[in-house]
Amino acid sequence: MITPALRGDIETLVRSVAGSGFRLRELTPVSGGDINTSLRVTGEDHSYFLKLRPSAGSAMFTAEADGLAALAQCPAIRVPGVLAVGQVADQAALLLEWLDLRPLAGDDVARRAGAALAALHRHEGPHYGWPRDNFIGPTPQANAPHDSWALFFVQRRLQPQLALAASQGHGGRLQQLGERIAERANALFLDYRPRPSLLHGDLWSGNAGIVDGPDGPRLALFDPAVHYGDREADLAMTELFGGFPLAFYAAYREAWPLDVDYERRKPLYNLYHVLNHLNLFGRGYLAQAERMAERLAMELSR
Template structure:
């Protein structure tokens, strides 16, 4: 059962009395502690962290609500978030999920993602800042995509990497790369699509009715290619997903270059969160982009 203080705080924000619920630890997360909470026939998903991590859950709740409002994917319903003296928490609807597997899953997920990306906003960014993993993610809204991606995605990650001591070739080539990034967008002006923002296969699934589901977002509006690029970074999406997406909404010329650029953001974030094991990959990506854009 949750502690008395935690149960009281959960009831205060959600109206749900979980004082007699059972908790089962759920593995897989590297940032938060997660639990499957059972209360009779009812079932919930509970995330916990230190009290000073409440902003992580506030941002996650905001992103989940935004994705749910699109009514495209199955998204866990936000039931409440808050804190005790020493614990921050987020209570969600518990979903029965399974990984994407097979052609049908890939096609359905692609069709849903195309619909999500057709939710077009007026500006790039988002009304509030949030997080990519545990790293703060600036979302100051603006009208220029290249400027947004340089100022609010690559530059903060590169500055953090330097502060952590990962300079060397990364630092030498990165500044020159940033100067050349606008050249990728002279003839390519993407629409500000609603994005999941952290679309690796661990944040994608099918629910027990066969409906595509997403969770753990880092929501903002930007180039839809960023979601597609992230889906390729760690693999795990069926080939049918890419076929169906491109059939419904073909990619513009230059996607392969943009994919490397967009995934550099995530590799730098992994470097900053998890350490030197990602340094070589980041250096190779910076160097390859710099040489390609120098032509």
């Protein structure tokens, strides 16, 4: 609920970066998020994007700001600038630049976006992981560095999601399949050593758009869960919830061809995200998680 006190605190926060001349004209809810309250904050001639959540979750906004700063290293990618991480009333707040986004549609736009993602993935780290832990949605994501990508993915991604699922009552068959996958996942990497690419980490269509600028349309990314890892993990997730245009994938492959066994590893990477959705949103994702785990376990048994 937007109270007068909250409006006053929001105006004060924006003034801390925009100057004392800012006057709050309008607060407009922004749809599309399930985790935070999102608002367009409008003054006389500028708009800002504000995310709010209970103050106990302020670490999420600090991690998000860190991730956006990392993605901003790549000139081919547009990210919203981080203006402030703070508090309004009793809530944590993240104030971002407002971007006028449009969908990733049309072959030319999609091709630019695919090439831009390949450029992002050219940014590499010294190892797999990230200097700090962060979040995938509101779920903690461990990023302690590792020199083996297969072990990193099993230990820092797959097993924590399976343990969380078990703690929420999703045991039995899912856990049996998960243990089998964890034991045998290394078979997918016997002849494959991915570079530690800078990944968005939560790359579905809802976290991407297009921003028009003086140099033409640019791929805009937001809500990251960054780390250094296998670029295939980002590509796999783009295919999970609706997918991106075909021209996007064609341009990516032209810029940086994928390994011939990408399709074999894709279910492993996407199982992580489906398990996360199971843990966040409940049993509606259990059957999908079990089907994916069943097929992957069978593939690894060959």
